[in-house]
Amino acid sequence: MATQRILDFLATRRPNGPCLVVDLDVVRDNFRAFEKAMPESKIYYAVKANPAPEILRLLAAMGSSFDTASVAEIEMAMDAGAPAERISFGNTIKKERDVARAFELGIRLYAVDSVEEVEKVARAAPGSRVFCRVLADGEGAEWPLSRKFGCVPEMAVDVLRHAKSLGLDAYGVSFHVGSQQTDLSAWDRALGDAKMVFEKLAAEGIALGMVNMGGGFPTRYLKDVPAAQAYGQAIFEYLSKHFGNNIPETIIEPGRGMVGNAGVIRSEVVLISKKADNDNVRWVFLDIGKFGGLAETMDEAIRYPIVTSRDADEKSPCVLAGPTCDSADVLYEKAPYPLPLSLTIGDEVLIEGTGAYTTTYSAVAFNGFEPLRSYVI
Numbered sequence: 001m002a003t004q005r006i007l008d009f010l011a012t013r014r015p016n017g018p019c020l021v022v023d024l025d026v027v028r029d030n031f032r033a034f035e036k037a038m039p040e041s042k043i044y045y046a047v048k049a050n051p052a053p054e055i056l057r058l059l060a061a062m063g064s065s066f067d068t069a070s071v072a073e074i075e076m077a078m079d080a081g082a083p084a085e086r087i088s089f090g091n092t093i094k095k096e097r098d099v100a101r102a103f104e105l106g107i108r109l110y111a112v113d114s115v116e117e118v119e120k121v122a123r124a125a126p127g128s129r130v131f132c133r134v135l136a137d138g139e140g141a142e143w144p145l146s147r148k149f150g151c152v153p154e155m156a157v158d159v160l161r162h163a164k165s166l167g168l169d170a171y172g173v174s175f176h177v178g179s180q181q182t183d184l185s186a187w188d189r190a191l192g193d194a195k196m197v198f199e200k201l202a203a204e205g206i207a208l209g210m211v212n213m214g215g216g217f218p219t220r221y222l223k224d225v226p227a228a229q230a231y232g233q234a235i236f237e238y239l240s241k242h243f244g245n246n247i248p249e250t251i252i253e254p255g256r257g258m259v260g261n262a263g264v265i266r267s268e269v270v271l272i273s274k275k276a277d278n279d280n281v282r283w284v285f286l287d288i289g290k291f292g293g294l295a296e297t298m299d300e301a302i303r304y305p306i307v308t309s310r311d312a313d314e315k316s317p318c319v320l321a322g323p324t325c326d327s328a329d330v331l332y333e334k335a336p337y338p339l340p341l342s343l344t345i346g347d348e349v350l351i352e353g354t355g356a357y358t359t360t361y362s363a364v365a366f367n368g369f370e371p372l373r374s375y376v377i
């Protein structure tokens with residue numbers, strides 16, 4: 001949340017306009033908490049959550065590996081000091097020329113979820129390790145990932161068999177249980193599917209060696225979430241349940257859980273108004289909205305804690321909206337947000353838990369608003 005270092009930075013630097021401030025000490029603590037909670041798993045930080053060079057450098061120096069989705073992200077991780085052996089090309093939808101470029105850069109670990117993609121990887125990155133992503137239902141996640149990535153476990157068997165026949169190393173299975181996942185049993189179901197793929201291929205003489213358990217580890221917004229330790233313990237129990245004494249190598253890919261609580265957005269109230277004299281809901285417009293970095297408020301999925309200097313005063317429900325001229329730029333309306341009655345135009349508000357999926361979602365110049373500025377301290 002807003003650490004003293006973040007508050008001091010804002011008080012002394014007084015940056016103009018909305019901005020994100022990320023405290024690296026929190027990222028460091030999060031990395032250590034993951035290491036401690038899941039000592040047997042390799043950590044591949046999901047770069048898309050926040051690719052700030054300072055964050056990537058810190059994690060590279062701490063020994064983290066990186067989950068990337070494009071050549072640009074691979075290069076960012078390498079520039080931050082990560083060797084190619086610690087980088088996975090985890091997007092199941094890649095141009096063949098990007099696979100070729102990644103191969104040139106030394107990347108040897110690729111995600112696939114179709115035989116069509118396997119063909120590309122076999123041509124452009126011969127002999128590499130591939131893992132096949134299986135669908136997960138996303139139930140229990142506040143930001144589910146839909147059916148865009150992954151295939152049914154039965155198809156994963158075909159995909160990995162095909163990979164092997166083309167000279168690739170059929171290395172393992174991956175899944176992502178959905179982002180901000182607070183239901184631990186989601187990993188139980190997904191590990192059961194992974195085990196099925198292991199067994200079917202073992203029966204054909206193909207021995208897989210790795211399960212990539214993806215991201216989904218939650219950060220704290222308004223509600224408490226289980227700590228990393230609780231996740232680690234539950235996941236270890238599910239691994240034992242499904243794999244017995246033969247637990248394979250495992251990978252985790254935290255994004256939100258690594259950086260979400262490390263960042264705070266400082267914003268300003270631009271207008272407080274009503275649509276009719278007898279409305280009891282006020283409209284509060286901030287200088288940041290869906291297009292300035294708060295895209296995860298889509299469908300009111302992620303509800304950020306909002307802190308003002310008047311929080312001791314009586315509150316009433318408000319519709320919260322962004323500054324652009326797009327009518328979709330409303331953050332919370334179905335479930336109005338309680339804000340102090342004394343809140344005034346020009347007041348500062350802090351939007352907490354915004355270290356993940358904010359700068360990367362911010363538009364370049366919609367309506368002339370600058371992309372979200374970020375300071376990593």
Ligand SMILES: *Cc1c(COP(=O)(O)O)cnc(C)c1O
Nearest residue numbers: 046179215216217253254255256
């Ligand atoms: C986005 C993504 C992640 C990170 O997910 P979080 O829910 O932020 O932890 C991990 N793995 C893959 C393949 C992803 O696309």
